[in-house]
Amino acid sequence: MQNRPSIEELRIELNDLELIDEFAEGSYKTVYRVNVNSRIEALKVLYVPEIKGDDNLVQQENYIKRINREFKLLESLQSPYVVKLGSIKQRTIKLSNRKYLIYSEELVGGNPLDKMISEKYIPTMKEAAQLLFCGLDVIKEIWTYKTIHRDIKPGNIMFTGNKTRPYVILDFGIAFIIGDTLLTLVGNTPCTPAYIAPEMLKSGFRDNIDFRVDMFSLGVTAYEFTSGVHPFIKDNQYNTFKSIAEDNAKPLTELREDLPHEFCLLIDQLLKKKSSLRPNINILINKMKDFL
Amino acid sequence: MKLLSQHGFGDGEKSLTGIENKYIDGIIYSPKDYSPKQVNNSIEKILNIDAKASFYIDPQFYISLYALNDGIKLGKLTEWNCFKPYRRNDLENPDILQNIIKGYLKYESKFPVSALISPNIYITRSFDSIEASIAKNFIRYTKEVYNAINISNKPPVFASLVLSREALINKEEFFSFVNDLTSIENPPDGYYIIIGSRSLQSLSDIFDADVIANWMFLNYALRNNGFIIINGFADILSPLLGIAGANACSTGWWSNLRMFSLDKFMPKQEKGRLPVIKYLSAKLLNRITIPEKSAFSSFEKSVINDLYCDALYDPEPKRAEEVLQCWETISFLSNKFISQDIKKSCLDFLEHVKQAKSTYQMLERRLITTDYKFNYEYLDSLELAIDTFIKIAEL
Numbered sequence: 001m002q003n004r005p006s007i008e009e010l011r012i013e014l015n016d017l018e019l020i021d022e023f024a025e026g027s028y029k030t031v032y033r034v035n036v037n038s039r040i041e042a043l044k045v046l047y048v049p050e051i052k053g054d055d056n057l058v059q060q061e062n063y064i065k066r067i068n069r070e071f072k073l074l075e076s077l078q079s080p081y082v083v084k085l086g087s088i089k090q091r092t093i094k095l096s097n098r099k100y101l102i103y104s105e106e107l108v109g110g111n112p113l114d115k116m117i118s119e120k121y122i123p124t125m126k127e128a129a130q131l132l133f134c135g136l137d138v139i140k141e142i143w144t145y146k147t148i149h150r151d152i153k154p155g156n157i158m159f160t161g162n163k164t165r166p167y168v169i170l171d172f173g174i175a176f177i178i179g180d181t182l183l184t185l186v187g188n189t190p191c192t193p194a195y196i197a198p199e200m201l202k203s204g205f206r207d208n209i210d211f212r213v214d215m216f217s218l219g220v221t222a223y224e225f226t227s228g229v230h231p232f233i234k235d236n237q238y239n240t241f242k243s244i245a246e247d248n249a250k251p252l253t254e255l256r257e258d259l260p261h262e263f264c265l266l267i268d269q270l271l272k273k274k275s276s277l278r279p280n281i282n283i284l285i286n287k288m289k290d291f292l
Numbered sequence: 293m294k295l296l297s298q299h300g301f302g303d304g305e306k307s308l309t310g311i312e313n314k315y316i317d318g319i320i321y322s323p324k325d326y327s328p329k330q331v332n333n334s335i336e337k338i339l340n341i342d343a344k345a346s347f348y349i350d351p352q353f354y355i356s357l358y359a360l361n362d363g364i365k366l367g368k369l370t371e372w373n374c375f376k377p378y379r380r381n382d383l384e385n386p387d388i389l390q391n392i393i394k395g396y397l398k399y400e401s402k403f404p405v406s407a408l409i410s411p412n413i414y415i416t417r418s419f420d421s422i423e424a425s426i427a428k429n430f431i432r433y434t435k436e437v438y439n440a441i442n443i444s445n446k447p448p449v450f451a452s453l454v455l456s457r458e459a460l461i462n463k464e465e466f467f468s469f470v471n472d473l474t475s476i477e478n479p480p481d482g483y484y485i486i487i488g489s490r491s492l493q494s495l496s497d498i499f500d501a502d503v504i505a506n507w508m509f510l511n512y513a514l515r516n517n518g519f520i521i522i523n524g525f526a527d528i529l530s531p532l533l534g535i536a537g538a539n540a541c542s543t544g545w546w547s548n549l550r551m552f553s554l555d556k557f558m559p560k561q562e563k564g565r566l567p568v569i570k571y572l573s574a575k576l577l578n579r580i581t582i583p584e585k586s587a588f589s590s591f592e593k594s595v596i597n598d599l600y601c602d603a604l605y606d607p608e609p610k611r612a613e614e615v616l617q618c619w620e621t622i623s624f625l626s627n628k629f630i631s632q633d634i635k636k637s638c639l640d641f642l643e644h645v646k647q648a649k650s651t652y653q654m655l656e657r658r659l660i661t662t663d664y665k666f667n668y669e670y671l672d673s674l675e676l677a678i679d680t681f682i683k684i685a686e687l
Contacts, residue, residue, distance in 0.1 A: 208468065210475050248686060269516070272686050274467060276474040276513040283518045 001030045003047045005095045010045065013093055014102070019043065026171075034088070034104060041086035041104040048092065048099035060099060064092060067101060079141045081134040083108055083170045108168045110161055113154035113225055120228055125259050127166070128226045129291035131157070132267070134167040135218040136285050143211035152217035153195040154224060193237050194230060195220050198245045198273045212275035219270025219278075227255035231271060245273065263291055293534035293630055294318065294346060295623050297615075298525055298544035300556075301325045301367075306545055306615050307334070311342050315601075315619035318346025318406065320484075320524060320542050323375065324355075324367040324557070328402075335404060346406040346540070348484070350524065351396050353411030354454050355557050357383075363559035374399040383413065383426045386433070393430065393437040401443040407520070409484045410434040412452035414554070419465040427453070428472060434480045448481035448520065453510075454552075456488050457497045460506045467684075470510060474517045482520030482539070485510060488552040498551055499670040504529060504677035505684060508536035512634070512685050515539075525552040527618075528577060531625040532674075535637040536681065543622065545615035569614050571605055572621040573597065577648050577671065579618075582608055584664060591658045592651055597621055635687040642678045645671055 004025070010032070011019050017034050023042075024031040034043040046067075051059045071090050074082070086104030093100050113131075116123075123131070135152065142149060151171060158168045197213035224230045231249035234240045249271045252264035266287060269279050279287075294317035297307040303325070310316040319338070321331050331349065338345050352375075358364055359377035369375045374395045382388050396411045412430040415423050431451040438449040453473075460466060473479075487507050489497035497503070507529070511521050515537030522540040523533050527550040530541035543549065547567065548556040570579035573588075574597045580588065582605065588595045596602060601617035604610075609617065629644070631637045652668040659666075 208471065212475070274471070274513070274684075274686070276467070276470040277516055277686060280474075280517040 001025055001028060001045075001047055002049070003098050004030050005045065005098075005100065007032065009095050013095055017043070017088070033107065036087050036104065039087070040107050041088065042107045043086075043088060043102060043104045046101040048101055050098070064101060071103065073142075073145050073147060076145070077138075077141055079138050080165050081138050081167055081169055082141075083168055105170075108158045108160060108170065110158045110168075113157045113159055113221065116159060117154055117224055117228060122228070123225055125263060126292060127159075128222060128259070128267075129263070129288050130166045131159075131225060132218065132222050133285065133288040133292065135169065135221070136215070136281055136288065138169050139211050139214040139218065140281050140285070142214075148209065148211055149214050149217075151192060151195075152214050152221060153192045154221050155192070157221065193240055194233050196241070196244060197275070199275060201241055201245055210275070211281070212278050215270055215278050215281065215284075216275070219267055222267050223249065223252055223271065226259070226267065227252060229255060260291075293530070293538055293626050294540035295530065295619060295626065296320050296346065296348070296522070296540055296542035297619075298322075298542040298549040299325065300544050300546060300549045302545070303334075304612055306612055308338060308341065309612075310616060310619050311338055311345050313616065315616055315623060317540070318348070320348045320350050320522070322350055323352055323372045324365075324369050327368045327371040330368075331403060339404070347403065348405055348407060348409055348522065349400050349403060350484070351400075351409055351411040351452060353392070353396065353452070354414040355554070356411075357413060358554070358557065365557050365559065372399065380422070380426070384422070386429065389426075389429055390433050390437050393433055394441055397438055397449065398441055398443070401441075401446075405447060407448045407450050407482065408438065408446075410438075410449060410451045410480065412454055414454045414456065414488065415459045416456045417458060418462055419459055419469040424459070424469065431473065431480065432476055432478075435478045438480075439478075450482040450484045450520065450522065451480040452484045452486070454486045454488065457490070457500065457503045460487060461500070461502045463502070463506070463684075466506055470513050474513060479519070482522065483514055484522050484524060486524040486552045488554070490553065492547050492551060492553050492555045494553075495551065495670075496673075498529070499673045501673045501676035501680055504532065504673065505680035508532055508677070508681045509684050511536040511538045512681075525550060527551065528572070528622065530622050531629050532641065532678070534626045534630040535634060535641060536685075537634070541622075541626075543618065545612075545618075566611070569608060569611060572618045574599075574621050574625055575648060575651060576668075577625075577645065577674070578668070587659060587662070587664065588655050591655060595651070597624065599624055634685075635682065638678050638682055638687070642675060645674045645678070649675075 007019060007022055020033040020035060022030060022032050029044050029046045032043045034041050048060050048063060050056055068090060074085055084106045086106055088104035090101060090103035093102055156169060156171045158170060160166060160168060195217040197216035199209055200213055220231060232240060232243040232247060234243050249268065252267050253261050256264060266279060266284060272278050297310055297316050297319045299307060299319050299321045307319050335347055352369060356378045357380060359366060393410050397408045400408045412427050413423060415427050417423060434449055434451045487498060511533050514521050520539045523538050524542050526533055526541035527543040533541050568581055570581055571585045572579050573595050575594045599620050601620045604613045604617060629637050629641045649668060649671045652666055656666045
């Protein structure tokens, strides 16, 4: 993370909290384990970027307001498959003259999907169907708030092994919102390149995207988890984008002959370039129920 | 896939006979040609023969914007209480739009139809036009209005989608429009799709590779999204639309029932004469005259379909029987090619088109000294259309 504070700085500033250790870092945040009333939660520390120019303070305030709106949304979500906010409510802190936003989430036990993929885990059909069911449930609910996650990928999904809550989607919208703002400022690409929907590679995409970009990302995730192979990834970002925009993925049934053909076809359909060709979300959720 | 009669002037007993002999599965009624009482009587007769027949009423609302034009031929539309003229400006008012939909749905619900078809205007220009916005609003409000009205034994509700070939050939706008259709919240249960040409003489308007491919794509995308789709005026394109996912297609006995154009409502420039009776050859995917049938089949027997209605062409059927042969042939082609494997069906049909071309080329060589005109360019359009559809549908 840019301008990452040291854990010692944080312990001094947050002397009311028992910081245990740092356990994850991303481009725009660092995550620490924190003990809150004998419950271990994940404390997230986000750097509030400084914007060059006279209106830096105004822009920062707007940025924080926007993040707060996202928090309100996260609080409203009913789906059990979304990470829940923790007991530390969001607030801004200042360290070495820099602003940071902090808040906590539940610490979800289990394995992130990217780790399972790298360890060549082969999911059963039920596990693959559960991933789709949980993911689609989240996508459908957040769309009722006219919001899309925009960063669904194996690294943001935890496989919990819990029967009632087999998968939990993390980093709901927050990381992307930050990235989106920086996109405006410094020209970075939002989302994780290998999971981005093809319509997001077009200019003016903001006018044309909807929840189906998340369905594509979920489809890529499910394909990769189920087969161990990413459908589009190439040697560099440009070629990966080109592949996402132009190449048809190998039919999943050729990589997992043990899975029902109809199930594999549904995942293949999620990878269609045109969002109108991806299956209807309600129909897909019902079909996944049949496979569970 | 079901095949329906595209009802129009001079039905007589055609549709009844078609259903009786199981060449067709139902009717899309034309209010221009049948009063409400006539529709009721027709439905009653047909239900006595086939209780499972499908009935729909084409709202023909698209003519409302032209209803005050000089010489416009509204026929029996004026006997339908839901019909009245509108100006385009009226339709930019959401309240008026919703009242129109309510009026049509309530009126149609008085008939034992298989689905209510919501009205819509004709998109004659691009999907970027005000017309297209109005049309999208008609679609958006359809289910909301349908849910709010009190009808017993509510059948499903379809939205009308009436598009010109001009609208269909702009690929970027077209795909964007389909994206919008498939993301509407509270969508209708299905669509009644009509693709129109500039005039009945402009056959190439419809037999254009991009028009056919995009028409197929529309069916494919909507079907993928769980919609029921009926295509009006589909004629010989019915098997292709069925391959792409259509639930039903329709065609009729006049050229203006096989291809849609607003011509049928416009004043006639000259007095028409009855068209020559023709034979629809499955092999050639084309209608040929009776002398052509005789000449061609002497060199290539498979030009004859070898179906039941061939017996009517001994030597020439009654005019009312021509459409029975047409329906039988289209049903035959649909049953032969439509399958669960869309790509395979496309490739099989493509092969059939290539064989039709080869047959024409052979006949052309054999009959070179005769006056027969061999116009089979439409087969090139079909071939390219199928190739294009396979690409754009990402099969």
